[in-house]
Amino acid sequence: MITPPAGFRALPLSITQLSLAAVLQCGQSFRWNIFPLLSLASGTSGADNLHPTHEYRLCLRDRVVCLRQSLDTLFYRSVLPGPPLSRTLQDEREAETLAWLRDYFQLDVDLEALYEQWGKRDSVFMNRQQRFSGIRVLRQDPFENLISFICSSNNNIARITKMVKALCRQYSPALIALPSPALTDDDSNDPSTQELTEAYHPFPPPSALAAPEVASTLRGLGFGYRAEFIQRTAQMLVEAHGVAASESGVEPAEKWLHSLRKMSTSDAREELLKFVGVGRKVADCVLLMSLDKREVIPVDTHVHQIAMKHYGVSGSSKAKSNMTPKLYDEVSSKLAAVWGDYAGWAHLVLFTSDLKSFSSYGLSTTAAFPKAQPDVKITSRQRKSVLATPSATPSPAGKRKRKQVQEATVAIIANEKVESSSTQHSDVELPALDDSSMADRVKRRRRVKVTIAAVALK
DNA sequence: ATCGGACCCCCG
DNA sequence: GGGGGTCCGA
Numbered sequence: 001m002i003t004p005p006a007g008f009r010a011l012p013l014s015i016t017q018l019s020l021a022a023v024l025q026c027g028q029s030f031r032w033n034i035f036p037l038l039s040l041a042s043g044t045s046g047a048d049n050l051h052p053t054h055e056y057r058l059c060l061r062d063r064v065v066c067l068r069q070s071l072d073t074l075f076y077r078s079v080l081p082g083p084p085l086s087r088t089l090q091d092e093r094e095a096e097t098l099a100w101l102r103d104y105f106q107l108d109v110d111l112e113a114l115y116e117q118w119g120k121r122d123s124v125f126m127n128r129q130q131r132f133s134g135i136r137v138l139r140q141d142p143f144e145n146l147i148s149f150i151c152s153s154n155n156n157i158a159r160i161t162k163m164v165k166a167l168c169r170q171y172s173p174a175l176i177a178l179p180s181p182a183l184t185d186d187d188s189n190d191p192s193t194q195e196l197t198e199a200y201h202p203f204p205p206p207s208a209l210a211a212p213e214v215a216s217t218l219r220g221l222g223f224g225y226r227a228e229f230i231q232r233t234a235q236m237l238v239e240a241h242g243v244a245a246s247e248s249g250v251e252p253a254e255k256w257l258h259s260l261r262k263m264s265t266s267d268a269r270e271e272l273l274k275f276v277g278v279g280r281k282v283a284d285c286v287l288l289m290s291l292d293k294r295e296v297i298p299v300d301t302h303v304h305q306i307a308m309k310h311y312g313v314s315g316s317s318k319a320k321s322n323m324t325p326k327l328y329d330e331v332s333s334k335l336a337a338v339w340g341d342y343a344g345w346a347h348l349v350l351f352t353s354d355l356k357s358f359s360s361y362g363l364s365t366t367a368a369f370p371k372a373q374p375d376v377k378i379t380s381r382q383r384k385s386v387l388a389t390p391s392a393t394p395s396p397a398g399k400r401k402r403k404q405v406q407e408a409t410v411a412i413i414a415n416e417k418v419e420s421s422s423t424q425h426s427d428v429e430l431p432a433l434d435d436s437s438m439a440d441r442v443k444r445r446r447r448v449k450v451t452i453a454a455v456a457l458k
Numbered sequence: 459a460t461c462g463g464a465c466c467c468c469c470g
Numbered sequence: 471g472g473g474g475g476t477c478c479g480a
Contacts, residue, residue, distance in 0.1 A: 027474065153475035159468065160474085224466025229476085279476045300474040322462075323475080351474085 001073050002050050008068065008075040009094055011101070017111050019134025020056055020069045026352040027157045028138050028289055030148050030164040031203065033057040035181050037068075055181045059168075059200035061249065064176060065097055076101060081176040104139055111136050111345075118346045122338050124310045125346060132353045137345050138289060142257035143237075144203040145290035150229050150277040152285070157357070166221045167230075171208040174199035206253040207243040209234035229277025236275060265293045280328055288344040295340075297347045299323065299331045306350055307331045311338065 004010045024032045035055045052068035052075065068075040078097040085093065102108065115133065119126040151163050177197045209230060218227035237253035244252055260268040268291055272283040281300055287293035297303065304323065307313035313331050339346035352358055 149474090150476095154465080154467090154473060155475085156468085156473060162468095219466080222467065224468095225464090225476090226466080277476065281475060285474085298474080302474055324460075326460090355474095 002070060004073075004075050005052070005068060008066075008077045009098075011074045011076060011098065012072060013074040013107070014112075015069065015071050016133040017107070018069075018074065018105055018136060020067060020074075021054065022132070022135050022352055022358070023105075023138065024056055025157075026135065026348070026355060026358070027152075027160070028348070029058075029140060030151075030157070030161040031058060031144070031168065033200075037181060057178075057200070059175055059202050060100070061202050062175070063093070063097065064178060064200050065100070066181075067101075074101070079176065079178060106136065106139050109136065114342055114345060115349075118339055118342075118349075121340065122346075125339075125350065128350065128353045132349055132358075135349045135352050137294065137348055139292070140290040141203065141254075142260065142286065142290040143206060143254050145286050146233070146257065146272070146275070146278070146282075147203075147209070147230055149282045149285045150233060150275075151223070151226050152282065153226065153277070153279075157355075163221070163223055163226075167209075167218070167223075168201040168203055169199075170217065170221065171204035171214075172201045174201050176200050205249075205251045206234045206237045207251055210238040211235075226277060229275075233275040233277060261292045265296060268293065280325065281323075284332075288348075294342050294344050295336060296344045297332045297335050297339075298344075299328050302354060303335075303347065303351060304331055306354060307335060311335060 001010065001012070024034070033056070035057070037053055037055055050070050052070055054068065056067045058065050063078040063080045066077050066079065076094075076097060078093055080093060111134065115129050119129050147167070148160065148164050151160050155163075177199045179197045212231065212235075214234070215228045215231040218230060221227075223230070237257075238251075241252040241256050246252075260271060263271070265287060269280075269283050269287055272278055272286055273280070278286075281298050284296045284298035287296045288298060299307075301323065304313070304315075304327070308315050311334055313334055315327070335347060336343040
């Protein structure tokens with residue numbers, strides 16, 4: 001095991017048990033910030049497969065959790081607002097963070113054992129498992145999960161991500177501002193390459209979204225018809241359960257949503273379907289991803305396609321028939337029969353392996369982890385000269401540029417080189433590129449950063 | 459009960 | 471035109 005990056009603690013964990021690159025971008029959660037780390041350390045080869053290539057950050061209620069990953073280790077640290085903590089207190093906080101990680105990533109579930117079972121039962125799965133290891137279901141906060149998936153109708157991952165982040169910025173105060181991670185370790189002492197800070201917002205509580213004017217505000221933020229759904233759902237929750245202040249800062253409505261974990265799947269589903277903007281598919285996503293209903297398979301057009309292609313579900317692959325309740329049940333029960341009691345987890349592996357953003361993901365031998373980080377031989381001086389001449393992307397040409405940059409990012413994540421002429425579209429957005437609250441310098445810097453990566457890939 | 463159509467916005 | 475749907479009215 002390599003020594004942890006400064007400030008990080010190490011948790012031994014095989015990348016085949018958890019692949020952050022896959023799990024955090026496959027459309028379960030939409031709030032993680034992702035930072036490429038380019039190993040440009042002069043004199044050493046960056047492509048050793050052992051050092052993390054990305055940092056991932058999520059803002060919780062009271063802290064920002066930062067993660068990095070290598071083949072056999074998960075590195076974690078958390079940052080809290082306020083003055084620096086004593087050593088003892090810091091240890092205590094990190095112990096809490098570790099407990100949160102175990103819960104959020106459901107680390108007690110042996111994913112490799114599940115893959116083995118699924119492979120035995122299903123030849124289609126067998127064909128993909130090697131290339132798509134480490135894909136597991138998260139155990140998310142139910143309220144965040146519910147609101148996020150109300151946003152998902154007629155939508156794609158990139159826009160959902162944008163919307164959820166805008167929602168947090170609008171309706172929850174920033175917990176803390178943090179600089180993005182240094183490009184490389186040797187950058188941390190170099191003021192000229194110091195990264196800029198950005199604010200981290202937790203997900204807002206139900207009471208913050210319940211006021212009637214929230215609907216029009218969200219419309220203004222580009223939520224479309226989902227704006228009313230979100231406001232009305234939050235209002236229903238608040239009216240049914242109140243906003244009584246409690247010690248923990250957790251609202252009664254949130255506690256009630258948590259309590260659905262103890263209900264049967266069908267009872268919990270029935271409760272979720274009462275909300276506006278929540279149909280069968282969204283309800284099933286919440287059941288699977290935050291309410292412990294591991295057997296539930298959310299059926300969308302994509303899963304429908306998979307079921308028709310590989311599992312003998314009726315309908316022609318080009319017929320865009322509307323998803324009727326009857327068809328939904330047919331798809332769902334057929335796949336459930338194949339995969340067993342963790343069917344929802346198996347579905348996520350297949351779903352992710354079919355995502356366009358991940359379509360090149362599997363071609364490497366160790367797909368769970370970006371294999372060969374580009375072996376960049378850029379001197380510190382060269383790097384600075386690149387940074388000093390940001391291409392002032394004008395809008396028409398800039399759009400294409402951005403597309404290429406996005407593809408390059410996906411390629412890094414997916415551990416696969418992309419041809420510049422690739423027609424693949426990207427579902428994974430480049431963090432903060434469209435963040436209107438961010439200074440232009442930040443955008444430029446970010447773009448430049450990835451441009452380096454694109455160059456390195458050639 | 460089942461069946462289309464509209465819906466808001468973004469992007470190819 | 472279509473996208474990880476849902477609502478509403480025949």
